[in-house]
Amino acid sequence: MSGYDADILIAGGGPIGLAAAIALQRAGFTVRLIERSPQAPSFDSNQTDARVYALAPASLDFLDRLDAGEPLRALRHCPYRAMRVWDQHPERPLRFDAAEAGAEHLGAIVEHAALAAALWQALPPGITELGAEIVAAKTEEGQAELGLADGRVLRGRLLLAADGPDSPLRARLEIPTVGWSYQQQALVCHLRTALPHAGTAWQRFLPGGPLALLPLADGRVSLVWSCDKALATELLALSDADFALRLSVASQGVLGALSEPTPRRVFPLRLLHAQDYHAPGLVLVGDAAHVVHPLAGQGLNLGLADVATLTASLAAARDAGRGWWRPRTLAAYARQRKAENLEMLALTDGLKRLFGNEQASLRALRNLGLGLVNRLPLAKPALLARALGR
Ligand SMILES: Cc1cc2nc3c(=O)[nH]c(=O)nc-3n(C[C@H](O)[C@H](O)[C@H](O)COP(=O)(O)OP(=O)(O)OC[C@H]3O[C@@H](n4cnc5c(N)ncnc54)[C@H](O)[C@@H]3O)c2cc1C
Incomplete structure (x- = not known):
């Protein structure tokens, strides 16, 4: 050569x-x-x-x-067994459970630093x-x-x-x-929760963008909140206590009160x-x-x-x-x-x-869609297989 x-x-x-x-x-x-x-x-x-x-x-x-899998597990990673997705009614979420797909887990949440170090x-x-x-x-x-x-x-x-x-x-x-800019930013940080995250990934679709709370190995959750730039700027400027309160409300208390946010970062989307x-x-x-x-x-x-x-x-x-x-x-x-x-x-x-649109007809369709996917014997396994990368 x-x-x-x-x-x-x-x-x-x-x-x-x-x-x-x-x-x-x-x-x-x-x-x-x-x-x-x-x-x-x-x-x-x-x-x-x-x-x-x-x-x-x-x-x-x-x-x-x-x-690289073994070094990653030795550093820090959190397998998750379930997902809950909702927009208005946390008591009626779209549910994905690993057990339904005959899998041990739906994946794992890993920190960038742990993944890069394991690959290295x-x-x-x-x-x-x-x-x-x-x-x-x-x-x-x-x-x-x-x-x-x-x-x-x-x-x-x-x-x-x-x-x-x-x-x-x-x-x-x-x-x-x-391509195009979404004119949105993703705000990320980690927080403590009053209720255990139960190895579950939680995602609420808000009109301004989705808010995800992902389970971490140390019991905390990782926030990814996609929102327009004005809201991201407002959220960045809040005190830790006000920010945690705002997020507890936005996540409709699914994990109780959230607290002790780590420094917040934003990424353009x-x-x-x-x-x-x-x-x-x-x-x-x-x-x-x-x-x-x-x-x-x-x-x-x-x-x-x-x-x-x-x-x-x-x-x-x-x-x-x-x-x-x-x-x-x-x-x-x-x-x-x-x-x-x-x-x-x-x-x-x-x-x-679909989720960023507040037209009444689309809102109804969304609610219908989330409920339907839960009940349809065919749609859910197909979505699950996609999430599992099969
Ligand atoms: C908020 C947020 C949340 C996300 N969550 C998820 C998730 O849950 N799951 C998922 O699968 N993906 C997720 N992603 C996507 C994921 O972050 C990217 O797909 C991933 O980082 C891409 O990796 P990469 O190696 O291609 O690029 P990068 O991580 O950007 O790496 C590019 C590298 O190239 C180097 N480089 C660039 N230019 C030069 C140059 N001229 N000379 C030498 N070196 C150079 C840079 O220093 C850098 O190290 C998320 C993204 C965002 C923004």
């Missing part, structure tokens, strides 16, 4: 770039991972990370296959460039070249862009996108989809390819599925003696993943619109 620093150059050491580096290296490809942050991910059990993910069982299985532990040594800012990129079929801020140039056969929702590479290499997931010498994965509303907690799950599919496609092409870097191989990956990602984009966008 003369002239190349690795088969595959991976831009971005977020959870998706880390997972891709492990999966591709295990599949027999040589890999270089380039991340602008100078610090290796680490986990401090005395600290909490307000950024959490609801990982589906399919994602947890994939992490196990990467040998599973990463082969010596393949990562930390503190390396990518400032130039050039790709063609079977060739990729990255210029770093320190003047070095790295070469590979394929460049994998895992550089997040703002993907500088996607912009630099002129991959067009479609948008929908984004790259029109192409590949170009000669380039392939996109994770948020670089698609950004979804967090109301269904699916962004990272979709990204991990991208990594699993891409790794399998490249390895199958190589094993069949075909050029694994060829557009045909990359197109097969893109076709498979676009179908599932677009379905989730449409589902989350549709739900956001």
Whole structure:
């Protein structure tokens, strides 16, 4: 492989770039991972990370296959067995229970810091460039070249862009996108609850956006409250006590009084989809390819599925003696993943619109819908299977 620093150059050491580096290296490809942050991910059990993910069982299985599942469980993670979703009547929620699907759990809530540290532990040594800012990129079929801020140039056969929702590479290499801002922000923090969370994920659809209370291993809950910017600004400005009271009311007391919020953070919300997931010498994965509303907690799950599919496609092409870097191989990956990602984009966008609309007819439809799904023998297993990533 003369002239190349690795088969595959991976831009971005977020959870998706880390997972891709492990999966591709295990599949027999040589890999270089380039991340602008100078610090290796680490986990401090005395600290909490307000950024959490609801990982589906399919994602947890994939992490196990990467040998990152065990370290993650050893750090901190909270399996959840049930979900309760409602808009006006907490006593009549849409219920999802793992037992109904014959599963042990519906997934696990994990903190970003724990996931990144677990993936880092599973990463082969010596393949990562930390503190390396990518400032130039050039790709063609079977060739990729990255210029770093320190003047070095790295070469590979394929460049994998895992550089997040703002993907500088996607912009630099002129991959067009479609999408829009939701003009909303997600406000996140952790809180204590008067009533036990009972290993259940709670989600209320408010007219301004969904409010989720996700169970954490230390008994607290993680809040993800999607709302317009004006409300987010107002909520950020409240004292801890006033904020907790406001949230206890907004969640209709399902977990009793909430208290002791950790520092609040906000993330802007948008929908984004790259029109192409590949170009000669380039392939996109994770948020670089698609950004979804967090109301269904699916962004990272979709990204991990991208990594699993891409790794399998490249390895199958190589094993069949075909050029694994060829557009045909990359197109097969893109076709498979676009179908599932677009379905989730449409589902989350549709739900956001349905629940964000206060027209009386839509409100009635929503209430009818939640009740119906509970009773329909076919709809519920299908929704459950989707949530489990099956
Ligand atoms: C409020 C909120 C809640 C969410 N909840 C869930 C959930 O419950 N479940 C779920 O599945 N998903 C959830 N998501 C989505 C999830 O956060 C994303 O899908 C996930 O973080 C994407 O990971 P990534 O590795 O693709 O991108 P990122 O995490 O953004 O990582 C990109 C990396 O690339 C690096 N980088 C960028 N540019 C350069 C450069 N020029 N040079 C070098 N390095 C570079 C960055 O430093 C970064 O480390 C949520 C999102 C939000 C906003």
